[in-house]
Every structure is written in structure tokens, then in C-alpha cells.
Amino acid sequence: MYFLNRSDNTDALERLRQEVANLECASYSNIRGEMPYAEGCIKEAMRFAPIAGSVSFTMDEGLDVTFKGEHLKGPTTFLLAFSANYMDESLFPDPETYEPERWVKGSKNEASPRAQLAFKPFGIGRHLCLGYQLALLVMKASLYVFAKEEKRIIVFDEESVKLENNLFPEAKVSGGLPGRVVRV
Numbered sequence: 001m002y003f004l005n006r007s008d009n010t011d012a013l014e015r016l017r018q019e020v021a022n023l024e025c026a027s028y029s030n031i032r033g034e035m036p037y038a039e040g041c042i043k044e045a046m047r048f049a050p051i052a053g054s055v056s057f058t059m060d061e062g063l064d065v066t067f068k069g070e071h072l073k074g075p076t077t078f079l080l081a082f083s084a085n086y087m088d089e090s091l092f093p094d095p096e097t098y099e100p101e102r103w104v105k106g107s108k109n110e111a112s113p114r115a116q117l118a119f120k121p122f123g124i125g126r127h128l129c130l131g132y133q134l135a136l137l138v139m140k141a142s143l144y145v146f147a148k149e150e151k152r153i154i155v156f157d158e159e160s161v162k163l164e165n166n167l168f169p170e171a172k173v174s175g176g177l178p179g180r181v182v183r184v
Contacts (some may be wrong), residue, residue, distance in 0.1 A: 001146065002161070002173045003098045005154040012100055014145070016041060017109050020077070020147040028062070031140050038143045040100035042136065046121040047102075048163060049171035053083030054126040082120040083170055091115040149184045 004013045019037045059065065059074030069138060092102065094113055101107040102115075108133040111119070122132035129135070137160050145150065149175040156179030 001154055002163075002177050003048070004143075005156070005179070006042060006098075006158060009098055012041060012098065013153070014106075015100075016143060021150075023144075025167075026141070026144055026148075028137075029143055033139055035144070036104050036139050037100060037142045038147075038152040039136065039150045040103035042139045043048065043119070043121070044098055044100045045152065045171060047086045047119065048098070049169050049173075050083045050121040051169045052127075052129065053086075054079050054081040054172040055123050055125070056080075057125075057127075067163075080120075080124070081117055082118060082124075085118040088118075091118055095153055097135045113126045149183075152181055153184055155182050156180075 003009055004016065015037055015081065023034060053096070056077055056079045058077045059072065061075045063074040065072050065079075085091055090153060091093055092111065093109075099109060101109045102111040122129040122135070147161050156177060160174070161177060161179070163171045164174045
């Protein structure tokens, strides 16, 4: 909601509203599968403020792996810090810009396969969040409800409300997005 209601992202909010207006109804299958732009909005927000920015792996005695030319032998623990890549300009051109189109298949600004592979906001492998599909569904449903009414926005002081470093998730909106919902 923070990114969609910033004055520099009015186009993204309008495009989300168009996607919602084109849905026949708010059924499970429509929200789950027919909202690619909403999913792009969610993924782009999670790129800025990922829930799980890194995953640690522990290898037992006798196990080994080669990673980027380095041979690691167990017992050892190593950390894959995916979120370190989320602001890498070689992966995400203009990384400071909120651009949901990065995640829309076929868009001219679609994220490269390498960038999509680096994006792991819900973890990976045995450390993958078991509820990630439900979380995406809830977030998309929330965006649907908010965007359904065309004249609703969240008004907040854009000078004082910013993203700030946090521990979990790694970044957060300062003050929890103090604002009010208004009709324009």
C-alpha cells in the first residue's frame, strides 16, 4: 500500500485498478490466477522489503558441495543472502524505482531470468515458507479490495514516511504507514 499510494506511483495504482475492473468477480481462481499486475506490485514491494532476505544452510559431516568454484565440506553452515541482490543494478535496472512491470510476463521491462532466479523473498528449498502461496493470495485479495473502489487512496506525509532498515522483515515503512484512507 505504501508504494501504490506514493505520489510518484499513481500510474501503478491506476493500472492495478484497471486490472481489478477487468475481473468478472472476486473468485478464488480469478484472484489466484488473473491478477498478474497485482502480483507484480507485491513482488516489487517484497524486493524493497523482503520478509526472508537470507537462508542459512547447514551441512553435516561427510557432505560437500561446490558453489561458485569453491568446494565446501561439512560440517559447516553458510548463508545465502538473496536480498543483497535486490538493489543490484546489473540484475534490476534502476533498482530504486518501484516498477511492478518487472514481474509481468512479456512486459518490455520484465526482469531477466537471472534476476528472477535471484528473487527469493519466501526462502528456498527446505527453508521455503510453507504459507507463501496463502500469503500471496491474501495480499492479492487485499489489493483487490483496495483497488476495487476507484476513488480511494491512502494519504500520508511522504516526506516523513520512508523505508527504513529493520531486522525482520529487512526493511519496513517507518511508523507503520501512518495515514488515512480518503475518497478523492
